[in-house]
Amino acid sequence: MAEAETPVAPAKLEPVRVYRHRLPTRLWHWINAATLLVLLMSGLMIFNAHPRLYWGEYGANFDRAWLVIGSTADAGYLRVGDWKIDTTGVLGRWTDAQGAVQTRAFPGWATIPTSYSLADGRRWHLLFAWLLSIGLTLYMLWTLIGGHLRKDLHVRRAEWSPRHIWHDVKEHARLRFPRGEAAARYGILQKLSYIGVIFVALPLMIATGLTMSPGMNAAWPWLLDIFGGRQSARSLHFITAWALVAFFLVHIAMVLLAGPVNEIRSMITGWFRLPPERGA
Amino acid sequence: MSKVILPRRQLIARAGGLIAAAGALPLLPGCDAINDAPAVRKILSMGEEMNRAAQRALIDRDALAREFSRAELSPYFRPNGTRLPAGAVYAAHAAGGFADWRIRVAGLVARPLSLSMADIRAMPQRTQITRHDCVEGWSAIGQWTGPQLSGILAAAGVRDSARYIVFRCADRLGDALYYESCDMVDALHPQTIMAWALNGALLPIANGAPLRLRIERQLGYKHAKYVNAIEAVASLDGIGAGKGGYWEDRIDYEWYAGI
Structure with missing residues (x-):
């Protein structure tokens, strides 16, 4: 802890800044954000080629799908199991930018490219998958070697207590975020979220993605055993993608609620201004 | 920190x-x-x-696609692409049980061949139950029977200068007859067969009768149907627009479709 040589300053007026995010974290964060956006949107294009999901090794039009985005003569729908909901305008039946009615699953504004092209969707997806994989591998190594995992993300014994976790949940629900020194560290929910994304969700995306490759199935047939077949892997790939979207929405909400300028600036410059203690 | x-x-x-x-x-x-x-x-x-x-670096040349049991077959094997080639010529072949169908083996080979379906069935056969993965995302499991492509190429005496095998098809899609190609690694792979039977019966027309390619470590559009010629070439330059396949030339599907 190095203190600048300023004389006793009126602490109330001098915001306390901490160097919160090191360069690899900032770099990976933004590269990864852009990469995941491309992967999501091109992935939705690929899904549009066959908007049905199955469990097991095989699954095609004549087999029972557990999830379908489809259309009838005049409506779009989403069916999950036996539960069906009308999604006209958004899924299954929507109007494109030129005013034409389309009956693809996900709408043009959500896909890369905008109008249907499985070939182009695959080109974006299969190139950016490399960025994700290489970036994630390097970042994982850095969190291990650079101490980020041990110092910032490691969940300490006391934090595992249900009482502590429940307290943090309540504080978040009340939108009471840590202030002062405590704001410089990650809370238990933050730690679990980041660990979950970096070490569970993103590796799962890559592994289930590889399991869909017939070439990789020949090289590493155990991938099929882990995920219960190619179509199960495809379903898990889809579910995990939406889990990441859910993480993104909560993440953005928290940034907005905790002070967007300060939060985003810290992910650009590294410097985070500690919110003053309550009553200070 | x-x-x-x-x-x-x-x-x-x-x-x-x-x-x-x-x-x-x-x-x-x-x-x-x-x-x-x-x-x-x-x-x-x-x-x-x-x-x-x-x-190519990660997968052994001879690493096999997973083979399944009969209990794991798809109840119905979904046909895709051409389901019935147009034209009187194909219709006449179909009506005659493909008795006069010929498969030309040509290009960089020492002994060009013209094989009948009887010749194909007289060769050593391989039967495999594999999963067919469409580029669109669906999969179907079927049992395929036919001679290994490597055996056909050996019979024709494929030359060392051959780097690709091109498959010519009888089905016209839009402006051209379908065609596909693969490199010698996949051409000589033990599971790469010219299949004339699906699930123990003669190959249905919708699935590519009388003969189709099975190239098990790649996606469905590589599995050329209605094959009537197999050509060994040194380069794909003169084939279609040069990208090695019907969809590759038209809408930028990948030529290498292992993923």
Whole structure:
């Protein structure tokens, strides 16, 4: 802890800044954000080629799908199991930018490219998958070697207590975020979220993605055993993608609620201004 | 993490990055222009090259696609692409049980062949239950029977100068007859067979009768149906528009379809 040589300053007026995010974290964060956006949107294009999901090794039009985005003569729908909901305008039946009615699953504004092209969707997806994989591998190594995992993300014994976790949940629900020194560290929910994304969700995306490759199935047939077949892997790939979207929405909400300028600036410059203690 | 307490600093400069990030948002509608730019397409096609190189390095030449039991067969094997080739010639072949169908084996071979379906069935056979993966995302499991392509190529005496095998098909799609190709690694793979039977019966027309390619470590569009010629070539330059396949030439499907 190095203190600048300023004389006793009126602490109330001098915001306390901490160097919160090191360069690899900032770099990976933004590269990864852009990469995941491309992967999501091109992935939705690929899904549009066959908007049905199955469990097991095989699954095609004549087999029972557990999830379908489809259309009838005049409506779009989403069916999950036996539960069906009308999604006209958004899924299954929507109007494109030129005013034409389309009956693809996900709408043009959500896909890369905008109008249907499985070939182009695959080109974006299969190139950016490399960025994700290489970036994630390097970042994982850095969190291990650079101490980020041990110092910032490691969940300490006391934090595992249900009482502590429940307290943090309540504080978040009340939108009471840590202030002062405590704001410089990650809370238990933050730690679990980041660990979950970096070490569970993103590796799962890559592994289930590889399991869909017939070439990789020949090289590493155990991938099929882990995920219960190619179509199960495809379903898990889809579910995990939406889990990441859910993480993104909560993440953005928290940034907005905790002070967007300060939060985003810290992910650009590294410097985070500690919110003053309550009553200070 | 080092912690430093600093005197006051200007914040406006740092908001610059934020504004730059927000500035990227209106670009989204321009995505299609980006998608269509020649330079971008060139970069995008790097992915295929990386995937091919990585998979060729990672996958043993003879690593097998998983084979399944009869209990795991799809109840119905979904046909895709051409389901019935148009034209009187094909119709006449079908009516005659493909008795006069010939498969020409030509190109860089010492002994060009013209094989009948009886010749094909007289060769040593391989039966395999494998999963067919369509580029669209669906999969179906079927049992295939036919001679290994490696046996056919050996019978024709394929030359060392051959680098690719091209498959010519009898089904016309839009402006051209279907065609596909693969390199010698996949051509000589033990599971690469010319199948004339599906699930223990003669190959249905919808699935490519009388003869189709099975190339089990690649996606469905590589599995040429209605095959009537097998050509060994040194380069794909003279084949269609040069990318090695009907869809590759028309809508940029990857030639290497292992992923």
